Amino acid sequence: xxxxxxxxxxxxxxxxxxxxxxxxxxxxxxxxxxxxxxxxxxxxxxxxxxxxxxxxxxxxxxxxxxxxxxxxxxx
Amino acid sequence: xxxxxxxxxxxxxxxxxxxxxxxxxxxxxxxxxxxxxxxxxxxxxxxxxxxxxxxxxxxxxxxxxxxxxxxxxxxxxxxxxxxxxxxxxxxxxxxxxxxxxxxxxxxxxxxxxxxxxxxxxxxxxxxxxxxxxxxxxxxxxxxxxxxxxxxxxxxxxxxxxxxxxxxxxxxxxxxxxxxxxxxxxxxxxxxxxxxxxxxxxxxxxxxxxxxxxxxxxxxxxxxxxxxxxxxxxxxxxxxxxxxxxxxxxxxxxxxxxxxxxxxxxxxxxxxxxxxxxxxxxxxxxxxxxxxxxxxxxxxxxxxxxxxxxxxxxxxxxxxxxxxxxxxxxxxxxxxxxxxxxxxxxxxxxxxxxxxxxxxxxxxxxxxxxxxxxxxxxxxxxxxxxxxxxxxxx
Numbered sequence: 001x002x003x004x005x006x007x008x009x010x011x012x013x014x015x016x017x018x019x020x021x022x023x024x025x026x027x028x029x030x031x032x033x034x035x036x037x038x039x040x041x042x043x044x045x046x047x048x049x050x051x052x053x054x055x056x057x058x059x060x061x062x063x064x065x066x067x068x069x070x071x072x073x074x075x
Numbered sequence: 076x077x078x079x080x081x082x083x084x085x086x087x088x089x090x091x092x093x094x095x096x097x098x099x100x101x102x103x104x105x106x107x108x109x110x111x112x113x114x115x116x117x118x119x120x121x122x123x124x125x126x127x128x129x130x131x132x133x134x135x136x137x138x139x140x141x142x143x144x145x146x147x148x149x150x151x152x153x154x155x156x157x158x159x160x161x162x163x164x165x166x167x168x169x170x171x172x173x174x175x176x177x178x179x180x181x182x183x184x185x186x187x188x189x190x191x192x193x194x195x196x197x198x199x200x201x202x203x204x205x206x207x208x209x210x211x212x213x214x215x216x217x218x219x220x221x222x223x224x225x226x227x228x229x230x231x232x233x234x235x236x237x238x239x240x241x242x243x244x245x246x247x248x249x250x251x252x253x254x255x256x257x258x259x260x261x262x263x264x265x266x267x268x269x270x271x272x273x274x275x276x277x278x279x280x281x282x283x284x285x286x287x288x289x290x291x292x293x294x295x296x297x298x299x300x301x302x303x304x305x306x307x308x309x310x311x312x313x314x315x316x317x318x319x320x321x322x323x324x325x326x327x328x329x330x331x332x333x334x335x336x337x338x339x340x341x342x343x344x345x346x347x348x349x350x351x352x353x354x355x356x357x358x359x360x361x362x363x364x365x366x367x368x369x370x371x372x373x374x375x376x377x378x379x380x381x382x383x384x385x386x387x388x389x390x391x392x393x394x395x396x397x398x399x400x401x402x403x404x405x406x407x408x409x410x411x412x413x414x415x416x417x418x419x420x421x422x423x424x425x426x427x428x429x430x431x432x433x434x435x436x437x438x439x440x441x442x443x444x445x446x447x448x449x450x451x452x453x454x455x456x457x458x459x460x461x462x463x464x465x466x467x468x
Contacts, residue, residue, distance in 0.1 A: 031257070039263065
């Protein structure tokens with residue numbers, strides 16, 4: 001048990017240290033392609049939601065069909 | 076007068092739409108003001124559904140935006156359920172929603188309320204989401220929660236003279252965790268995780284089970300569906316989008332779903348986007364979906380009340396469907412006009428082929444060659460057409 005706690009603490013310390021040093025490996029000036037409108041997860045949210053509604057009305061599955069969005073870092 | 080489960084998702088889908096509309100934008104700066112007009116038509120399985128929608132979004136400050144959406148859809152026709160047991164459908168649903176978005180530094184807060192009203196169904200959804208950009212904006216984490224309260228009724232009259240009996244209430248909570256990650260200069264990936272819990276009256280009052288009954292000319296009788304009054308579902312989707320060398324994008328996704336009714340579903344999608352100069356954006360997509368049936372589903376029960384829970388709703392049947400779709404977006408007013416900076420108009424058409432693997436087409440019954448349970452499996456094609464105009468100002 002002590003070994004496990006030590007391992008978790010070591011991992012937490014390493015992760016914390018790593019978080020402080022994370023540098024974007026794709027620089028902001030390298031994100032022009034990601035900022036292109038064709039790279040948006042969902043360009044037409046109303047339309048996508050309408051299609052989701054049609055599908056969910058006829059299928060047993062539901063949820064998780066939305067894209068995570070954002071993240072293009074284009075600002 | 077449509078399926079209860081279908082009604083229940085309306086608020087949830089609308090909530091996701093409201094959140095997506097905001098999350099579709101890039102990050103910490105509010106997008107342009109906009110106004111959208113939307114028209115859609117669904118035809119398939121004997122049903123015609125038209126939808127009309129208007130949306131207005133306005134930024135009041137650099138940090139605060141408000142959005143309002145009004146949606147009306149009208150249903151008419153006769154589905155397979157109607158042909159086998161009831162009168163034709165004619166119904167209208169009105170949905171109103173309001174959304175407030177607030178941006179502070181790298182965090183976006185969104186709250187929305189959606190109301191959906193039709194004569195035999197009421198639904199109210201409230202939702203809240205939080206989006207955070209991290210690690211040099213390479214990572215975006217989104218958390219969302221929504222709560223839906225429904226009042227479920229049944230029209231025992233006619234389409235023109237409705238007599239509504241209120242059967243019960245249902246409520247659901249939806250929890251989302253979405254992660255989007257930039258992997259390279261050309262590749263972005265996402266993982267979406269969702270849990271939904273329902274409780275209350277979850278059955279569709281307009282659909283029936285059937286069971287063998289030698290005492291009737293048809294050889295079977297119809298009875299009421301009895302669903303469990305709770306349901307919990309889990310879905311996870313992974314997706315990736317890649318920028319091709321000649322300025323086009325390809326997207327692939329896979330979603331895995333399972334719930335406490337023992338439905339397991341898999342969805343695969345492939346999407347290709349191709350711009351032509353800065354005027355047109357063309358898009359093609361393919362989708363395949365397959366599920367097994369719920370554990371209390373049967374196309375034909377052996378006798379009345381054979382089990383505690385019984386359902387014969389086609390949503391619960393084993394099925395697969397294929398979708399092929401195309402979309403074209405045309406950008407106009409590149410130099411603006413009056414208050415508008417730019418505008419787009421989009422045409423979208425999808426063709427969906429549904430195949431049911433253990434849901435039979437009982438409207439065929441009566442022909443001498445079919446005994447109960449031996450009817451052909453049900454299948455149908457549907458066409459979904461959408462046209463919408465977006466004006467940015």
